[in-house]
Amino acid sequence: MRFLPYILKHLRRNWIRTGSTILGMALCIFLFCTLRTVLRAMDDAREYGNVTRLVTRHAVSLVYNLPLSYEGQIAQMPGVERVAISSWFGGSLPAKKESQNGKKGAEGQPDFSKFFTNLAVEDEPYFAMHSEFMVPAEEMRAFREDLRGCIIGRGLAKQFGWKVGDTFFLESFIPPYRRREGPFEFVVRGIYDADKVREPAADDRVMYFHYKYLYESTGRRVGAGLYVVELQDPSQAATVAGAIDKMFQNSEAETKSETEAAFRADFIAMIGNLALLLNSIGLAVIFTILLVTANTMSMAVRERRTEIAVLKTLGFTSRQVLGLILSEALAIGALGGALGLGLSVVIIRAMTKVPGVSGFINGFPNFGLHWSVSSQGLAIALFLGLAAGVMPAVSAYRARITEMLRQV
Amino acid sequence: MSAVPTLVEIRGVTKVYKRGRERIEVLHGIDLDIPSGDFVALMGPSGSGKTTLLNLIGGLDTPTGGSVTVGDRRIDQLSGGELAAWRAGHVGFVFQFYNLLPALSAQRNVELPLLLTDLSAAERRRRARIALTLVGLEDRARHKPRELSGGQEQRVAIARAIVADPVVLVADEPTGDLDAKSAEEILALMESLNRDFGKTIVMVTHDPRAAERAHTQKHLEKGVLKA
Numbered sequence: 001m002r003f004l005p006y007i008l009k010h011l012r013r014n015w016i017r018t019g020s021t022i023l024g025m026a027l028c029i030f031l032f033c034t035l036r037t038v039l040r041a042m043d044d045a046r047e048y049g050n051v052t053r054l055v056t057r058h059a060v061s062l063v064y065n066l067p068l069s070y071e072g073q074i075a076q077m078p079g080v081e082r083v084a085i086s087s088w089f090g091g092s093l094p095a096k097k098e099s100q101n102g103k104k105g106a107e108g109q110p111d112f113s114k115f116f117t118n119l120a121v122e123d124e125p126y127f128a129m130h131s132e133f134m135v136p137a138e139e140m141r142a143f144r145e146d147l148r149g150c151i152i153g154r155g156l157a158k159q160f161g162w163k164v165g166d167t168f169f170l171e172s173f174i175p176p177y178r179r180r181e182g183p184f185e186f187v188v189r190g191i192y193d194a195d196k197v198r199e200p201a202a203d204d205r206v207m208y209f210h211y212k213y214l215y216e217s218t219g220r221r222v223g224a225g226l227y228v229v230e231l232q233d234p235s236q237a238a239t240v241a242g243a244i245d246k247m248f249q250n251s252e253a254e255t256k257s258e259t260e261a262a263f264r265a266d267f268i269a270m271i272g273n274l275a276l277l278l279n280s281i282g283l284a285v286i287f288t289i290l291l292v293t294a295n296t297m298s299m300a301v302r303e304r305r306t307e308i309a310v311l312k313t314l315g316f317t318s319r320q321v322l323g324l325i326l327s328e329a330l331a332i333g334a335l336g337g338a339l340g341l342g343l344s345v346v347i348i349r350a351m352t353k354v355p356g357v358s359g360f361i362n363g364f365p366n367f368g369l370h371w372s373v374s375s376q377g378l379a380i381a382l383f384l385g386l387a388a389g390v391m392p393a394v395s396a397y398r399a400r401i402t403e404m405l406r407q408v
Numbered sequence: 409m410s411a412v413p414t415l416v417e418i419r420g421v422t423k424v425y426k427r428g429r430e431r432i433e434v435l436h437g438i439d440l441d442i443p444s445g446d447f448v449a450l451m452g453p454s455g456s457g458k459t460t461l462l463n464l465i466g467g468l469d470t471p472t473g474g475s476v477t478v479g480d481r482r483i484d485q486l487s488g489g490e491l492a493a494w495r496a497g498h499v500g501f502v503f504q505f506y507n508l509l510p511a512l513s514a515q516r517n518v519e520l521p522l523l524l525t526d527l528s529a530a531e532r533r534r535r536a537r538i539a540l541t542l543v544g545l546e547d548r549a550r551h552k553p554r555e556l557s558g559g560q561e562q563r564v565a566i567a568r569a570i571v572a573d574p575v576v577l578v579a580d581e582p583t584g585d586l587d588a589k590s591a592e593e594i595l596a597l598m599e600s601l602n603r604d605f606g607k608t609i610v611m612v613t614h615d616p617r618a619a620e621r622a623h624t625q626k627h628l629e630k631g632v633l634k635a
Binding site for chain 2 (some may be wrong): 002003005006009010012013306307309310311312313314315316317318319320400401402405
């Protein structure tokens, strides 16, 4: 501790260089923590998912719909409790503000900055098998009685300030779901609360509306985006999934059935090998910062060769000098790491509120900077500082006093 | 009248440097006794081995052959770590270019050798303050080296050299970078340390006027001590 003032004074000596190195380190740790948080959230999302439900989709791609006739066939299969259609609508609010009274609000291009998940579902079986969505009975009744009615999550209602009775318009970017008359009009008939204890992945920023409304508004031409299948016995998931896919083998629309968790994993994988991409970026940044910090430390030590000689002359042992230089490097790492972590906390919190991004982020259960990611970030910062300081410290350790003094 | 004890005893010291395959013998069998409380000036032309000899006395380097005893300690037999510990407790160094640490104030510079002791922070500050008072710079304690004149910097360096109360002060051209007036002040200060505090001083100098302030003058030529 008695050497701490000495270390800090030296860090402040060339404050621009020290400051820029700390900032570089902070940026590195910020990127690492933020990327790791996203990856962790994606990993978590893969693990969550109700074990009593299967998802059956088109074997080729989610882009293709399944025939509506499949619903009855799946429902007849042994081990299946019930089946519900769920189609991802892909609707966005029109850029022009929605209005309560009319068609004016239907004009304007979609505003993707206010994008949120909206699904056309068969309400009765869907909500029966999704008990984690808690809707007051009278609101559910009102929803079922109104074809334009929708149920929205509490988070979504809060985000847009919607309440029961409010009207808004959505325009899908998926061509078959667009209609000549313009965007779809919806009336909020109910607001659900997500039971995160029962289902950690339950998202309260989703809007559900009647599949029938979509089907009839589009001239009864659309199929089912996917089928959600509730099982009688979760242990039979693989058997039932295999039986469903076997039933539609060699048909025009072969199916792929999997558990909700597997479906989430597949859905995330559609983005590409995001983990590899993010990890590569993180590694490149870490390596760059290592070089930058090592260069800074080398310059700092080279400039202070005489001072190091003086310290040794005064009786500081080579080990003590080595310790001082490593401590300086560690201090840079610790300061940069702390700053980077602080920045990550702020940005990760902000991400959940940024329009456009928040919709994606809030779909992940428990999105936030986890202590294990923070610890890893701090450990990397300290390691980078230490690694950057090793060479200059060893050089100072080995240097002979008389040689260093002669270079004055 | 009792004889003054010998503080520094050098016997048959040789020093060889190797530059590639070339072997350069800088000191050739030096014998030298420095009594306790003496003020010795080491003189000689450039390359004669003055600084090398001073470094051996101060424990900054070890001889290739022979022995160097300071007090009752054979310092040529000490390991690197032992030598560092010995320097911290027994030797004060004054350099031509002061070699103060620019990031630290005068007070902190003077405190540096005390960081290696068990003294409390308050005691370190007190002793550094006394040392600065001794060199007449108590009012400059908070100043950084760049805010001081050359003479003042050298006085801070002397305060740093004496703060741990060493038995011997070694000074390498302490007035070499100073104007005449500042050089005079530094020499007067060194004289005072020798006379009033009994410090043994070994000083390398080119300046005959500086050498005149010493009690003993030793001349080195081509690595050999002349009478």
